[in-house]
Each structure stands twice: as structure tokens, then as C-alpha cells.
Amino acid sequence: MFSFIKRKSRKVDSSTTPANTRSASRQEDHNTGSVQSSASASESKPVGLSSSLAKTRRGFADSMADFILGKKSINAAMIDDLETRLLSADVGMDATSTIIDALHNNLSRKAINNEAALHHTLAEVMKLILQPCEQALILDENTRPFVILVVGINGTGKTTSIGKLANFFKQQGKSVLLAAGDTFRAAAVEQLQEWGKRNAVPVVAQGTGADPASVIFDAVESASSKKIDVVIADTAGRLHTQDNLMEELKKIKRVLAKIDPNAPHETLLVMDAGFGQNALHQAEQFHHSIGLTGLAVTKLDGTAKGGILFSIAETLKLPVRFIGVGEGINDLRPFHADEFVEALLE
Amino acid sequence: MFDGLSDRLAGTVQKLRGEGRLTEANIQDALRDVRRALLEADVALPVVRSFIDEVKTQAMGEAVLTSLKPGQVFISIVQRELEKMMGQSNEALDLSAQPPAVVLMAGLQGAGKTTTVAKLAKYLKQRENKKSLLVSCDIYRPAAIEQLHTLANQIEAEFFPSTTEQKPEAIARAAVDYARKHFFDVVLVDTAGRLHIDTEMMTEIQSIHAAVKPVETLFVVDSMTGQDAANTARAFDEALPLTGVILTKTDGDARGGAALSIRQITGKPIKFMGSGEKVDALEAFHPDRVASRILGMGDVLSLVEEVQQKIDHKKAEKLAKKVSKGKNFDFNDLKEQFEQMQNMGGMAGLLEKLPGMPGMAEKLKGKVDEREMRRMVGIINSMTPKERKFPDIIKGSRKRRIAQGCGLQVQDVNRLIKQQIQMRKMMKKMSRGGMAKMMRAMKGGGGLPPGMGGSGGLGF
Ligand SMILES: Nc1nc2c(ncn2[C@@H]2O[C@H](COP(=O)(O)OP(=O)(O)OP(=O)(O)O)[C@@H](O)[C@H]2O)c(=O)[nH]1
Numbered sequence: 056m057f058s059f060i061k062r063k064s065r066k067v068d069s070s071t072t073p074a075n076t077r078s079a080s081r082q083e084d085h086n087t088g089s090v091q092s093s094a095s096a097s098e099s100k101p102v103g104l105s106s107s108l109a110k111t112r113r114g115f116a117d118s119m120a121d122f123i124l125g126k127k128s129i130n131a132a133m134i135d136d137l138e139t140r141l142l143s144a145d146v147g148m149d150a151t152s153t154i155i156d157a158l159h160n161n162l163s164r165k166a167i168n169n170e171a172a173l174h175h176t177l178a179e180v181m182k183l184i185l186q187p188c189e190q191a192l193i194l195d196e197n198t199r200p201f202v203i204l205v206v207g208i209n210g211t212g213k214t215t216s217i218g219k220l221a222n223f224f225k226q227q228g229k230s231v232l233l234a235a236g237d238t239f240r241a242a243a244v245e246q247l248q249e250w251g252k253r254n255a256v257p258v259v260a261q262g263t264g265a266d267p268a269s270v271i272f273d274a275v276e277s278a279s280s281k282k283i284d285v286v287i288a289d290t291a292g293r294l295h296t297q298d299n300l301m302e303e304l305k306k307i308k309r310v311l312a313k314i315d316p317n318a319p320h321e322t323l324l325v326m327d328a329g330f331g332q333n334a335l336h337q338a339e340q341f342h343h344s345i346g347l348t349g350l351a352v353t354k355l356d357g358t359a360k361g362g363i364l365f366s367i368a369e370t371l372k373l374p375v376r377f378i379g380v381g382e383g384i385n386d387l388r389p390f391h392a393d394e395f396v397e398a399l400l401e
Numbered sequence: 402m403f404d405g406l407s408d409r410l411a412g413t414v415q416k417l418r419g420e421g422r423l424t425e426a427n428i429q430d431a432l433r434d435v436r437r438a439l440l441e442a443d444v445a446l447p448v449v450r451s452f453i454d455e456v457k458t459q460a461m462g463e464a465v466l467t468s469l470k471p472g473q474v475f476i477s478i479v480q481r482e483l484e485k486m487m488g489q490s491n492e493a494l495d496l497s498a499q500p501p502a503v504v505l506m507a508g509l510q511g512a513g514k515t516t517t518v519a520k521l522a523k524y525l526k527q528r529e530n531k532k533s534l535l536v537s538c539d540i541y542r543p544a545a546i547e548q549l550h551t552l553a554n555q556i557e558a559e560f561f562p563s564t565t566e567q568k569p570e571a572i573a574r575a576a577v578d579y580a581r582k583h584f585f586d587v588v589l590v591d592t593a594g595r596l597h598i599d600t601e602m603m604t605e606i607q608s609i610h611a612a613v614k615p616v617e618t619l620f621v622v623d624s625m626t627g628q629d630a631a632n633t634a635r636a637f638d639e640a641l642p643l644t645g646v647i648l649t650k651t652d653g654d655a656r657g658g659a660a661l662s663i664r665q666i667t668g669k670p671i672k673f674m675g676s677g678e679k680v681d682a683l684e685a686f687h688p689d690r691v692a693s694r695i696l697g698m699g700d701v702l703s704l705v706e707e708v709q710q711k712i713d714h715k716k717a718e719k720l721a722k723k724v725s726k727g728k729n730f731d732f733n734d735l736k737e738q739f740e741q742m743q744n745m746g747g748m749a750g751l752l753e754k755l756p757g758m759p760g761m762a763e764k765l766k767g768k769v770d771e772r773e774m775r776r777m778v779g780i781i782n783s784m785t786p787k788e789r790k791f792p793d794i795i796k797g798s799r800k801r802r803i804a805q806g807c808g809l810q811v812q813d814v815n816r817l818i819k820q821q822i823q824m825r826k827m828m829k830k831m832s833r834g835g836m837a838k839m840m841r842a843m844k845g846g847g848g849l850p851p852g853m854g855g856s857g858g859l860g861f
């Protein structure tokens with residue numbers, strides 16, 4: 056799933072990132088031939104890609120397509136079947152009910168009587184659910200530096216997403232500085248520094264064991280004096296159940312507010328799409344503890360995933376800023392509801 | 402892990418206990434509940450199906466239907482089947498090969514492979530006095546090699562250096578050669594995270610496997626994985642001859658679907674579980690103990706029964722009604738709850754009924770304190786009836802008067818008010834959410850006094 060998005064966004068600007076060899080080559084290698092040119096990641100549309108997708112479509116998209124295309128007439132039993140499929144794509148009970156109810160309504164009004172109509176209605180229903188979450192992260196021109204605090208559970212892709220974000224903002228002509236706020240995990244600082252190198256942006260770090268709040272504070276101070284546009288702060292992965300670690304995040308926010316009462320200007324939770332419904336509960340807890348302003352959903356290049364977006368839209372109602380579709384520097388895209396649904400149902 | 406599932410199963414069994422006997426009808430009902438609970442915990446559909454079929458066959462058996470303790474019998478069937486689902490008994494690593502025994506790690510990105518390599522090395526050193534060599538074949542993720550190096554230093558294990566210019570297969574081969582020459586017992590081979598649909602990367606790990614012929618090939622999987630756990634496990638199992646599974650991040654509150662599905666889907670045992678970020682947070686996986694933990698077994702059930710016995714049902718029911726209607730939870734209710742708790746022999750007594758759940762008991766201990774409770778009742782006693790009914794009117798001068806009345810400080814009054822507000826919020830939540838259902842399920846109503854469960858409920 057989403058391989059098309061990835062493939063498109065990947066036409067890799069090796070120009071900007073000499074250090075990006077490993078990751079880029081790993082990805083270019085098995086995609087030679089399909090790499091396209093032109094258009095930045097953010098503006099590409101999945102037009103005319105369905106044929107090149109045929110081989111790679113998997114999971115949700117596949118089963119949905121089979122489901123929709125495989126049957127001639129539509130009946131209630133098929134809708135039950137659809138329910139099972141939605142659930143096993145991590146759509147979750149609530150969002151599944153919403154989708155199914157809408158279909159049922161249409162079915163009883165005989166509005167759906169063939170597969171094309173079902174496909175269409177399903178797509179419309181799904182888009183309607185997701186659209187409210189489509190809210191791009193827009194940097195306030197008058198705020199400098201614009202501070203983005205990146206938080207999340209262990210291993211969801213925070214540090215990698217920061218590397219991709221740095222690239223994203225640089226392409227918009229912004230200057231970027233990274234803050235190595237994960238002072239706990241082995242080689243977390245080195246990992247961020249490597250992303251700094253790939254993007255040719257400075258990284259402020261104090262090393263393992265330092266106080267994350269003070270690292271991030273220093274980074275923002277330093278960015279202010281250098282008139283840098285965006286500071287992106289990494290933090291250690293943590294479970295929402297660990298009160299002391301949630302306190303640590305609150306402290307970071309308090310300390311940042313001393314520099315600018317509105318900082319951090321974005322508190323971005325990085326969620327792993329593969330976590331399914333677990334991710335939803337985690338996001339609720341993070342939001343409850345520290346207040347989130349946006350989400351980035353990563354690892355959507357796997358299979359059968361992505362349903363979690365519907366749960367997010369149904370229950371959490373937080374803006375989905377970005378989706379991660381791979382490990383490379385270009386594999387982060389702004390979230391577009393319609394495009395996302397088309398990709399699911401393609 | 403498993404908290405949600407435990408809640409649901411406890412509710413189901415409790416319902417059955419209320420019935421005189423097992424009948425086809427109430428078994429069907431219970432099974433429907435169990436099915437839903439498992440699905441909501443993200444257990445893979447085929448696994449749920451076969452589990453339900455098996456439990457059903459057994460529950461319909463003659464002996465069960467005539468039993469006088471239907472709840473008990475039903476729960477023991479469920480327990481047995483849960484154990485089976487996860488593989489009955491613990492299977493240890495089999496490192497009995499001609500040394501060095503090679504252990505290869507595989508899994509999705511961010512699952513916890515690198516951390517687990519360090520944990521295993523430490524575990525093997527401490528428990529089996531085995532000397533391990535650590536090597537990283539992750540030439541992709543920035544600083545992945547450095548990460549393993551740092552961890553190796555932390556646990557004082559030897560690290561075999563590699564660089565991103567090398568080929569993973571060559572790195573692994575060189576490490577094993579080195580280990581052979583230097584008499585290591587074990588070589589732990591870390592690999593890059595990869596997607597099971599990335600054929601190129603799956604081919605890469607197959608070639609590493611072919612090069613070093615590991616005695617153990619372990620699939621490392623995040624316990625927080627949702628519906629995809631079964632698919633990925635199956636794909637890795639098809640690509641590699643897995644010998645076992647390591648379940649990570651079980652210290653979180655994941656639903657546990659991966660833990661319950663993977664054994665059935667792959668036929669491979671879960672050998673360990675990771676329960677924290679620190680290098681010593683690794684435990685052998687015992688299906689029977691985990692099953693007991695899921696069910697809370699007799700411990701929690703007897704606690705529920707005890708609460709039901711000792712609680713004043715009329716009062717409890719009144720409160721339950723109030724809560725479920727979303728009415729305000731006032732100081733009169735709070736006082737009643739405190740008194741009920743004292744009737745039950747207080748927290749200390751209750752906590753003892755929670756053996757199998759030491760973590761939970763500890764958490765509760767921090768939250769409720771006997772003396773504190775008596776003091777709070779004192780504060781409530783010096784409020785006027787109006788204040789008790791409309792807590793929001795308690796402001797400055799009233800606070801001072803109340804504090805004087807019970808011989809305490811204004812801060813103490815503030816603290817109680819804060820707590821009352823919190824409980825009110827929690828009650829509101831409960832009236833909307835699952836807790837209300839659970840309380841209703843616990844026949845006499847009432848449920849557990851607030852403040853005991855914290856916002857997460859008791860967790861059984
Ligand atoms: N396939 C895929 N992998 C990703 C994506 N985003 C991140 N990853 C990988 O996920 C793994 C973990 O990423 P990190 O960025 O280190 O995650 P983190 O949240 O910073 O982890 P901790 O700091 O340890 O909590 C790495 O192997 C990344 O390459 C994505 O969108 N798709």
C-alpha cells in the first residue's frame with residue numbers, strides 16, 4: 056500500500072544530500088525504472104499510476120479491490136464481510152460502524168445497486184471522515200524560530216521523521232536547526248547528527264545523560280541568535296503510561312515557554328501506523344498529558360495498515376500533518392485525505 | 402499489556418457466575434463476549450475462530466453442563482485454551498550447537514531488535530555464563546552500528562566492529578569466524594529493520610541466514626502491533642526458518658493481539674518478552690503465567706465477590722444510578738465511598754487480595770492511604786449539608802471555616818476539593834465509557850469505590 060506515493064516522492068534529489076547514500080541507494084536500487092522526474096513530493100498526484108501499482112498493491116487495497124470487483128450484486132451479507140475487512144485493516148470499531156452505517160443507509164435507499172456505486176459511495180464516506188484531519192502544518196512567518204517538539208512511543212520513527220522534516224522545510228527555503236533532546240537511548244544523538252549531516256543543518260546536542268529540557272532550550276536560544284526559521288526537537292521514545300517521562304515532556308514545554316510563551320508552536324506526535332488501535336489510545340494519552348497540535352503517521356509503506364487514520368479522524372480529531380511512507384529522506388508527505396482514500400481503494 | 406482484554410473477560414465470567422448452570426444459551430452469550438474481547442484485543446481472526454470453536458466444544462460437554470460452578474468451569478476452559486494459544490510452556494533458547502552458536506535477529510523497523518540483542522547478551526552471561534559476541538549488520542539506519550556498540554559497552558560484552566561500506570552477509574560471516582577463533586559461546590547478529598513486503602531486503606536476510614547458519618533465528622515483534630502482527634509474522638516465517646519469537650515493549654498497555662496470535666499463526670514459540678528499555682528488562686515467556694495474568698484468575702474474582710459481599714448494596718446502587726445518569730458526584734457520595742472502603746477492611750486488606758498483581762497493588766498503595774482517608778472524612782464532616790451537595794460553592798472563607806472545624810489546614814481542604822473534582826470528572830467519563838458497563842456487570846452495582854482504581858480502573 057502507498058507504494059505509489061513512496062515511489063513518486065522518491066525521485067530523490069540526491070543533489071541536496073550527498074550523505075544520503077545508504078538509504079537512498081537502498082531504495083533507488085529496487086526501484087530503478089519506476090523513478091519519475093519532476094514535481095516536489097508535496098504536489099504530486101497519483102494520476103495515471105494505477106498500472107504501475109498493480110504489482111505492489113497489497114493488504115487493505117487488495118482485499119478491498121477483490122471485494123468490490125469480485126462480486127456482481129450488492130447485498131447485506133457483503134456489507135458484513137466488508138465490516139470484517141475494515142476491522143482487520145485497523146479501522147477500529149467506531150470508524151467501521153460509521154462507514155458501515157453510511158453504506159447501510161445508502162443500501163436501504165437502493166442508492167447502491169452495483170459495484171461501481173459501492174466503490175464510489177465507500178470512497179465518499181471514507182473521504183468525508185478523513186477530510187477534517189487534513190490540516191497542513193503552516194509555519195507562521197512572524198514566529199522565528201518556529202519550534203516543533205516531536206514526541207512519541209519508542210521506535211515509532213521520531214528521529215527519522217525529523218530528518219525528513221528538515222529536508223521538507225529546507226526545500227521550502229527555510230533554515231532549520233535540530234535539537235538532540237533524546238539524551239537517553241544509545242546513539243540517539245549520533246543518529247540525529249547523521250540526519251543533520253544529510254540535510255546540512257546544524258544539530259545542537261549535549262550528549263547522553265544531559266537534561267533534555269536544557270538541550271532544547273539551548274537549541275532554541277542558539278536558533279534565535281542565528282535567526283533560524285525552524286527548530287525541530289527530538290525527544291526520547293516513551294510510553295504514555297510512564298508518568299515521570301510524561302512529566303519530563305511537560306517540563307520541556309514549560310522551559311520553552313520561558314523563551315516564547317507560544318513555544319512549542321507545534322507539538323507533533325509521531326505514531327506508527329502498524330500499531331493499529333493501540334496507537335489511538337496512546338495518542339489520546341499523550342494529548343491528555345501534554346496537549347498535541349498535530350500527528351505524523353509513519354510506516355504506511357507496510358501492508359494492511361492505514362485504517363488507523365479513520366479511527367484518528369473519528370475519535371481524536373487532531374490534524375494529521377504528515378504521513379511517512381519509507382525510510383528515505385523524501386519519504387514524508389503532507390497528508391491529503393482524498394489521495395489517501397484513493398490509494399487505499401485503488 | 403492485556404488490560405483491556407482482562408477487563409472484558411472478567412466481566413463475562415462474572416456474568417456467568419450469576420447463572421445457576423451453564424446452558425447452551427448462556428454459553429453462546431459468553432462466547433460472543435469472549436470473541437468480541439479477543440477481536441478488540443487485535444487477535445487475528447482465524448486464531449479467534451479456532452479458539453472459540455475449541456472452548457465451545459469443551460463447554461458444551463456433559464460434565465460442564467451439569468457442573469454446579471459454571472463460572473469456574475468456564476474460566477478454566479478459557480485458561481487452558483489461552484495457554485494452548487500461546488504454546489503451553491516456556492521454550493528456552495537452544496544453543497547446544499558446536500560453539501559459537503549463532504543467533505540471528507529479524508523484524509520490522511523499530512521493533513526493538515538492537516536493544517534485545519544487548520538484553521540477550523546480558524541474560525546469557527548472567528544466567529548461563531555464556532560469552533557473547535555482538536555484531537551489527539545494519540548498514541542502513543543512521544548510527545545503528547554505533548547504537549549496538551554503545552549497548553555492548555554498557556553490558557561489558559565484546560563488540561565486533563562493522564562499517565556501512567561492508568555487505569551485511571560479509572559482516573556476519575567475519576564475526577562468526579572471529580568468534581570461532583576466539584572461543585565465544587554465542588554470536589548475536591543484529592540486522593536492519595525491514596518490511597516483509599520488501600523482497601530485496603528479505604532476500605538480503607536470507608543470504609545472511611545462509612551464510613552463518615544460525616541455531617536460533619528470532620523474530621522480534623512489538624507487542625503494540627495491531628492487526629498486521631499476524632501477517633508480518635507469517636511472512637517472516639515463510640522467508641526464514643524462524644525458531645522463536647521475542648515480544649517487546651510488553652511494559653506498555655498494548656491490547657496484546659500479537660502475543661496471542663503469533664504462536665498459532667507461525668507455530669513458533671514466544672521465547673522471551675522485553676519489558677522495558679533497560680538492558681535487564683528481558684523475561685522468559687511463560688504462557689501459563691501470562692494466561693493467568695490475562696484472566697486475573699481466582700484472585701481478582703474473589704476480590705470482586707468480596708466487594709460485593711461487604712458493600713452496602715442499596716447505597717452502591719444509588720451511586721451507580723447517579724453515575725450512569727451523569728449526575729454530579731458530590732461530597733456526600735465521596736464520604737459514603739470512604740466509609741464503604743473502611744467497612745471492607747480498608748485498602749490494606751483489599752490489596753492483599755490482589756496477589757498475582759504486585760504492580761497494581763503498588764500503584765494503588767501510592768494513591769490511597771488509610772489515615773488520609775480518615776482525615777478526609779473529617780473534613781467532609783465539618784462541611785454544611787449545602788456545601789456537601791454543591792461542592793462548587795466552597796471558596797475562601799468557607800474553606801477556612803471547614804479547615805478550622807476539623808483542625809486541619811486550608812491546603813488539606815484544597816487537596817480534598819481537587820480530588821473530588823477529579824473523581825467527578827472520572828465519574829463523568831465512567832458514565833460515558835466502559836466502566837459503567839463493568840459496574841453494571843458486577844451485579845450488585847456499586848463496583849469499586851472511586852479513588853481505588855485511578856482513571857484506568859483496577860485493570861482486571
Ligand atoms: N518503512 C518505514 N520505516 C520507517 C518510517 N519511519 C521510520 N522508519 C524506521 O523505523 C525505525 C525507527 O525509527 P526512528 O526514527 O529511530 O524511531 P524513533 O521514534 O526515533 O525511535 P526511539 O528514539 O528509539 O524511540 C528506523 O529503522 C527507521 O528507519 C517509515 O515511514 N516507513
Ligand SMILES: Nc1nc2c(ncn2[C@@H]2O[C@H](COP(=O)(O)OP(=O)(O)OP(=O)(O)O)[C@@H](O)[C@H]2O)c(=O)[nH]1
Nearest residue numbers: 209210510511512513514515516594650675676677
Ligand atoms: N518500553 C520499552 N521500550 C523498548 C523495549 N525494547 C526496545 N525498546 C525501545 O524501542 C525503541 C526501538 O528499539 P531498537 O532496539 O532501536 O529497535 P530496532 O528493532 O533495532 O530498530 P531498527 O533497527 O530501526 O529496525 C528504542 O527506543 C528502545 O529503547 C521494551 O521492551 N520496552
Ligand SMILES: [Mg+2]
Nearest residue numbers: 213214237243
Ligand atoms: Mg529517536
Ligand SMILES: [Mg+2]
Nearest residue numbers: 514515539545
Ligand atoms: Mg536496530
